[in-house]
Amino acid sequence: MTKLAMNVTRKLAKTAAVGAILCSMAASAAAQSHSDTPLLVVRFNQDRVYYQQPLYNAVSRALEAKPSVLFNIVAVVPQTSSESANQQAQANTQARAGQLVGEMVKMGVPQSRLRVSYQKSTFAQTPEVHIFVQ
Numbered sequence: 254m255t256k257l258a259m260n261v262t263r264k265l266a267k268t269a270a271v272g273a274i275l276c277s278m279a280a281s282a283a284a285q286s287h288s289d290t291p292l293l294v295v296r297f298n299q300d301r302v303y304y305q306q307p308l309y310n311a312v313s314r315a316l317e318a319k320p321s322v323l324f325n326i327v328a329v330v331p332q333t334s335s336e337s338a339n340q341q342a343q344a345n346t347q348a349r350a351g352q353l354v355g356e357m358v359k360m361g362v363p364q365s366r367l368r369v370s371y372q373k374s375t376f377a378q379t380p381e382v383h384i385f386v387q
Contacts (some may be wrong), residue, residue, distance in 0.1 A: 291383040292324075296380040297349050305356060308384075312360055315386050322386050324362065326350055328371045329381040339373075346380035347371065353382050 293311040295304045315322045328350035330343045354367055374381075 256276075260295050262298070289385075293384045294306050295349075295353065295382045296379055297345075297381065304353070308353065308356055309360060311384065312357060312362060316362075319386070323355065323368065324359075325385040325387055326354060326367060326369045327383040327385065328369065329374050329377045329383060330371055331377040331379060331381075332373050332375050342380060343371070349380050350382050360386075 292315055293304075293307060295308070312324070313326070328346045330339070330346045332339055332342070343357060350369055350371075354364075354369060356363060357367060
């Protein structure tokens, strides 16, 4: 983890309400043409997750590093053995991803630079949204 990412993570950890956000902002991630490391991961493991400021910071840094950056937003849907629970989790995760997309559009990111996809996961315990840069 880079020094920047460690500092951001430490600051966020000090704010209890933001404990659900894991920032993995690699300094070089935005400059690369494609990254397997998410720019930001937001875990929705509590009723209210304060992701707006970390999202703004991550998007701003990515745009500074590469003004033509594309954002790949991956909604990670937790899976269980219950089909009804899986359907509810998918609807919840899609709504959360929509909220992040809405925030990014409010920040001025054109919708043409946002790609949204969904991925089922047996490892995720709660809905998550991963943001990658390209």
